[in-house]
Amino acid sequence: MQMMPWQPEWSSWVITPVVRATWFAIQLDYGNVQELITWVVAAGALMFAARAARAAQETNRLQNEQLSALRADQSKRDQKERSEQAESIAVWFGYALSEPMHPAYGRRARYAVVRVRNASQLPIYTTAIYVESPLDGVVSFNEPSVIPPAVEPSQYAIKDFHDIPQTNRAVPFATGIYFRDCQNQFWHRDCLGALHSLSESDFHAEIEEVAKRWGGPRRFPNADD
Incomplete structure (x- = not known):
């Protein structure tokens, strides 16, 4: 499926799986439109939540690395000041x-x-x-x-x-x-x-x-x- 110029980068990994899942659900049950909509919304929310969780983990990892680097630099400065005389x-x-x-x-x-x-x-x-x-x-x-x-x-x-x-x-x-x-x-x-x-x-x-x-x-x- 070719992406339109206006589509954001995340559309391919969100819209495509949802459309495929929706089509599969339609094949199973044509009549229950309300449940279908609820299922699609829930599936999209889960995908967004998973993506947000991964982004939060990466942010935490980067913050921990920065904090460790700051602590190491402070420790070196403290040691240098302590041993200066x-x-x-x-x-x-x-x-x-x-x-x-x-x-x-x-x-x-x-x-x-x-x-x-x-x-x-x-x-x-x-x-x-x-x-x-x-x-x-x-x-x-x-x-x-x-x-x-x-x-x-x-x-x-x-x-x-x-x-x-x-x-x-x-x-x-x-x-x-x-x-x-x-x-x-x-x-x-x-x-x-x-x-x-x-x-x-x-x-x-x-x-x-x-x-x-x-x-x-x-x-x-x-x-x-």
Whole structure:
């Protein structure tokens, strides 16, 4: 059957089945016109209802997908905002030269240090800094209470570095730091540089575990100590 130019797109899937069903009904009962009309109207209503139900399901599916995408974007924004300060904290092992010159050598002595860079705009608290060697385990453990923001890194001397055998000092030393940010979130920047969010209980438990591996006295130094 050829569609007329004025016919809407849905006419073919609505009118054609109804006409066919009506013709079939006429073959069964020529006399009951009222029932025939009622049947045709009911059949059309059912077809429209089915089409509307499918359209509603598709709309719900699209809305659910959009809602899931919005929630995912909001979660990413929340995580970025939550970790913004923590991402600005870095720690590494290095060497510094003493001031003034060493009287015995006529030059400045070199000593091992841990440097912590707080590149955020706010201080960090409850910090615990450790240095680890693949040969000697944890060789330094310091707990400065506060590390303020600064352009230059804070520096902490490794007091017992001279106790490490000279042959063991050539290996790379790894450093890590535990800290609490200004939003009272707890973090660990591990020896590989990865940042981990911790619960408060896990935060304190891990610090205690590192302190046990250290085995030395607990220190609460100031920067440059």
